Amino acid sequence: MLGSLILVWTCIFFVFLLIRIQRPRNFPPGPLPLPLFGNLLHVNMANPLKDFERGWLSFERYGNIFSLYTGSRPAVFLNSFEVIKEALVMKAQDFSGRPQDFMINHLSENKGVVLADYGPHWKDHQRFALMTLRNFGLGKQSMEERILEEISHLVADLDKNAGGTVNPQNVFHNVASNVISLVLFGSCFDYNDEFLQQYIQLITEISKIINGPWIMKCETLPLLRILPLPFKTAFDYAKKLKNMNLSLISEHKSTRLPGEPRDFIDCYLDELDNRKNDGSTFSEEQLVMYILDLHFAGTDTTSNTLLTAFLYLITHPEIQTKCQKEIDEVLEGKDHASYEDRHNMPYTLAVIHEVQRVANTNKFEPFLLGQGTVIITNLTTILKEEGQWKFPHEFNPDNFLNEQGQFEKPEAFIPFSTGPRVCLGEGLARMELFLIMVTLLRRFQFAWPDDAGEPDYTPVYGVTLTPKPYRMHIRRRERVKQ
Numbered sequence: 001m002l003g004s005l006i007l008v009w010t011c012i013f014f015v016f017l018l019i020r021i022q023r024p025r026n027f028p029p030g031p032l033p034l035p036l037f038g039n040l041l042h043v044n045m046a047n048p049l050k051d052f053e054r055g056w057l058s059f060e061r062y063g064n065i066f067s068l069y070t071g072s073r074p075a076v077f078l079n080s081f082e083v084i085k086e087a088l089v090m091k092a093q094d095f096s097g098r099p100q101d102f103m104i105n106h107l108s109e110n111k112g113v114v115l116a117d118y119g120p121h122w123k124d125h126q127r128f129a130l131m132t133l134r135n136f137g138l139g140k141q142s143m144e145e146r147i148l149e150e151i152s153h154l155v156a157d158l159d160k161n162a163g164g165t166v167n168p169q170n171v172f173h174n175v176a177s178n179v180i181s182l183v184l185f186g187s188c189f190d191y192n193d194e195f196l197q198q199y200i201q202l203i204t205e206i207s208k209i210i211n212g213p214w215i216m217k218c219e220t221l222p223l224l225r226i227l228p229l230p231f232k233t234a235f236d237y238a239k240k241l242k243n244m245n246l247s248l249i250s251e252h253k254s255t256r257l258p259g260e261p262r263d264f265i266d267c268y269l270d271e272l273d274n275r276k277n278d279g280s281t282f283s284e285e286q287l288v289m290y291i292l293d294l295h296f297a298g299t300d301t302t303s304n305t306l307l308t309a310f311l312y313l314i315t316h317p318e319i320q321t322k323c324q325k326e327i328d329e330v331l332e333g334k335d336h337a338s339y340e341d342r343h344n345m346p347y348t349l350a351v352i353h354e355v356q357r358v359a360n361t362n363k364f365e366p367f368l369l370g371q372g373t374v375i376i377t378n379l380t381t382i383l384k385e386e387g388q389w390k391f392p393h394e395f396n397p398d399n400f401l402n403e404q405g406q407f408e409k410p411e412a413f414i415p416f417s418t419g420p421r422v423c424l425g426e427g428l429a430r431m432e433l434f435l436i437m438v439t440l441l442r443r444f445q446f447a448w449p450d451d452a453g454e455p456d457y458t459p460v461y462g463v464t465l466t467p468k469p470y471r472m473h474i475r476r477r478e479r480v481k482q
């Protein structure tokens with residue numbers, strides 16, 4: 001009996017030795033990975049940020065580089081501004097790839113730009129998007145006019161609720177979605193439009209699923225991917241979205257005048273005509289996914305930043321009032337704000353940047369280094385890194401103001417990332433944030449409702465971070481002529 005027991009335990013011990021995961025020599029430190037599971041059981045899957053911020057995977061414990069295993073695959077986390085800059089800027093060639101075998105790659109069918117690996121396909125499409133955005137007036141007045149036009153609908157919508165309270169979630173989602181729709185489809189939608197509502201709902205559902213607990217388990221144990229688990233509905237939703245994009249493309253095909261593009265889709269169709277069958281990576285299937293990528297990347301991030309902005313502004317009324325004073329002075333006698341006005345509004349600009357710092361919508365970015373090692377840059381740590389900020393752990397616009405009250409941007413402010421994979425919508429997003437916030441603050445006074453209890457700033461973990469749902473009280477301001 002004893003002999004059999006010893007034999008069983010010896011076998012178990014040898015199997016364990018065979019399948020155990022060992023960190024290679026000189027590999028960044030981290031918690032001991034378990035066979036098969038790696039560090040899956042070490043991480044709070046509902047909200048890993050808690051582990052990283054002040055928890056047991058914090059900077060204080062493992063320093064600025066550490067590693068975790070998803071199954072038998074290592075992922076290296078870069079945790080400070082200096083190491084991220086070194087990787088993404090100084091060694092950009094090595095650190096600009098994307099993993100191609102995550103679940104999410106199956107969803108996107110390895111098309112589009114956000115998840116594309118570093119290479120000719122990504123380069124051509126990134127260049128094309130930047131050029132198209134520029135041609136449609138990014139950085140010029142025409143884009144500004146389009147955004148202001150969209151903001152006028154937002155103002156009318158909020159005005160209907162003046163004197164009452166609103167849940168700003170849908171309001172900001174609609175406006176961000178409409179701005180990017182203008183660029184992509186040449187038109188924006190009525191806020192109650194069925195197409196828009198379905199589009200946003202499908203994107204929201206996919207975000208929830210790809211950030212849910214099943215996905216992490218499937219990354220760890222890829223065999224699970226073939227089972228009919230709840231995450232499979234994400235594929236049905238993605239198919240519906242692709243069909244919606246296909247219908248938009250076919251409508252464009254039937255109404256376009258070649259060489260006279262009205263929007264991003266027309267530009268891409270012109271590009272296809274010009275390239276004919278030159279063997280390039282441009283194709284209609286790419287366009288379907290590319291539209292989805294840009295819509296997704298441009299909507300959630302911008303609207304969650306706005307939600308964060310107003311959460312902090314209504315709970316810091318003194319900061320709101322100081323912005324309004326500056327805005328009133330600079331816009332005295334003008335009908336509307338212009339993006340150029342930012343140069344005369346150092347305090348408001350500082351508040352917008354501080355909002356982006358605390359909102360930190362894109363917390364982790366995955367990159368692929370040779371030999372299959374995934375590199376994850378942890379933007380959360382950098383945007384609160386001691387030594388980089390005057391007040392790393394509080395909401396304080398002074399983080400972006402010098403002694404003379406002039407606007408100053410610390411180098412570690414990288415909410416749009418840095419290096420070749422930097423956000424390609426940065427210019428558009430910055431213009432949107434400025435024009436929307438300035439216009440709304442000029443028109444309305446926003447307040448935390450008396451019966452709403454204590455504000456909770458802890459973000460909800462998701463593909464992008466978002467504040468917990470809240471309501472805000474709205475009142476028209478008297479100073480502005482209607």
Ligand code: HEM
Pocket residue numbers: 113114115126180293294297298299301302305361362364365366415416417420421422423424425426428429
């Ligand atoms: C406040 C708003 C925004 C924030 C904070 C933001 C942030 C980011 C970040 C951090 C990345 C890098 C992600 C990564 O490497 O995984 C990124 C990439 C990207 N963003 Fe944005 N973004 C915003 C708005 C937009 C808008 C409006 C657009 C649409 C034009 C857009 C399009 C993209 C695209 C296409 C990429 C992928 C670039 C590539 O991989 O080459 N973003 N964004």
